Amino acid sequence: MHSHSLEPWTHGHVFLGDRHDRHARRTWAVVALTAATMVAEILGGTWFGSMALVADGWHMSTHAAALGIAALAYHFARRHADDPRFSFGTGKFGDLAAFASAIILGLIALLIGAESLDRLLHPVAIGFGPAIPIAVVGLAVNLASVWLLHDDHNAEDGGHTHGGHAHGGHSHGSHAHAGHGGHDTNFRAAYIHVLADALTSVLAIAALLGGRYLGLAWLDPAMGLVGTAVILAWSWSLLRTAGLVLLDARPSAAATREIRERLETGGDRISDLHLWQVGPGHRAAVIALVSDDPQPPAHYKARLAGMRGLSHVTVEVQPCQGHAAVA
Incomplete structure (x- = not known):
């Protein structure tokens, strides 16, 4: 070891x-x-x-x-x-x-x-x-x-967000300082x-x-x-x-829509999304994705790069072949 x-x-x-x-x-x-x-x-x-x-x-x-x-x-x-x-x-x-x-x-x-x-x-x-x-x-x-x-x-x-690391189906880190x-x-x-x-x-x-x-x-x-x-x-x-x-209410409907627009492309769909404020100018997100062709979590986090105030992101990806066609 x-x-x-x-x-x-x-x-x-x-x-x-x-x-x-x-x-x-x-x-x-x-x-x-x-x-x-x-x-x-x-x-x-x-x-x-x-x-x-x-x-x-x-x-x-x-x-x-x-x-x-x-x-x-x-x-x-x-x-x-x-x-x-x-x-x-x-x-x-x-x-x-x-x-x-x-x-x-x-x-x-x-x-x-x-x-x-x-x-x-x-x-x-x-x-x-x-x-x-x-x-x-x-x-x-x-x-x-x-x-x-x-x-x-x-x-x-x-x-802005930075790319994180991946291990298994999770990615933690995506830590950014609200500028x-x-x-x-x-x-x-x-x-x-x-x-x-x-x-x-x-x-x-x-x-x-x-x-x-x-x-x-x-x-x-x-x-x-x-x-x-x-x-x-x-x-x-x-x-x-x-x-x-x-009470951890979602701070912005616009930010939620932007996350979905950035991540839900091709055969990728968000199955669970939590977005809340953790400080002035800082938001955290926990996102669960299902995908026909799953990529490393860092791939999805890169799509969120540049979103204002998104300081802490955790991504989980699960493979689900053909789910997009059923949906």
């Missing part, structure tokens, strides 16, 4: 996004900015006796917590990227964090809505003079955070949090100005309800996107 090194046939399972470290740095920067503002507002509000300032500080604390979850997800994903316990790497840590953030965002929206509805039914006196500068400062912080987290988070997936872009759900979640905070600040400023100069005190709770509706819609969209990734 000969001893062979498996090193040329093995590959890593690091499926982190191309901008993972950049996104992590920016998220930590926003966490620090949000936390500093939160502490300043709570301490300042307590010192000057401003409940509005204290309330806004505690409101920012919920966003700081959600942003902290996003930042920690980047940290743990990088730290455990080579941990063999994670069969397909840690690329979906961010989606798990985004799912949690979406729930927090939805709860924040519901709390704002409940408070706004209560204020609409039971109006209270509003100190428009002190409240407007507070809202403006909050908006400035939020806009700085939005700028830090603004990115091409709708970029298309990148990547350019890739949808980072975790970064999008952080972005939506600061965007939601900026939206509430804009609505608050509009309502306070309307209340002070036009006497429309009802605008304040009404704007709160508008913000609730918008933020809930964003939360649901984020929850759905992250949830589908966590």
Whole structure:
């Protein structure tokens, strides 16, 4: 029995996004900015006796917590990227964090809505003079955070496949690094949090100005309800996107069609196809083929070369003479 090194046939399972470290740095920067503002507002509000300032500080604390979850997800994903316990790497840590953030965002929206509805039914006196500068400062912080987290988070997936090795009827390996872009759900979640905070600040400023100069005190709770509706819609969209990734839903009908078009030629037919996302810009596929004239798995993997975002492919080929004629 000969001893062979498996090193040329093995590959890593690091499926982190191309901008993972950049996104992590920016998220930590926003966490620090949000936390500093939160502490300043709570301490300042307590010192000057401003409940509005204290309330806004505690409101920012919920966003700081959600942003902290996003930042920690980047940290743990990088730290455990080579941990063999994670069969397909840690690329979906961010989606798990985004799912949690979406729930927090939805709860924040519901709390704002409940408070706004209560204020609409039971109006209270509003100190428009002190409240407007507070809202403006909050908006400035939020806009700085939005700028830090603004990115091409709708970029298309990148990547290409490489040929693998074959043994028997299987081929493993086809490992590729998704080259350019890739949808980072975790970064999008952080972005939506600061965007939601900026939206509430804009609505608050509009309502306070309307209340002070036009006497429309009802605008304040009404704007709160508008913000609730918008933020809930964003939360649901984020929850759905992250949830589908966590449940290994097929990420793209177009990609599934392209795989079939590339492989189902002549007497070759796909009998089973699994396609799922394993990280930002990275997809994995397990494909079973039946063929009149079976070729080595590497032959079929070569047909998939150049498909964007296809980073890990396993192919199984079974001979089945005359199946195409029967079909």
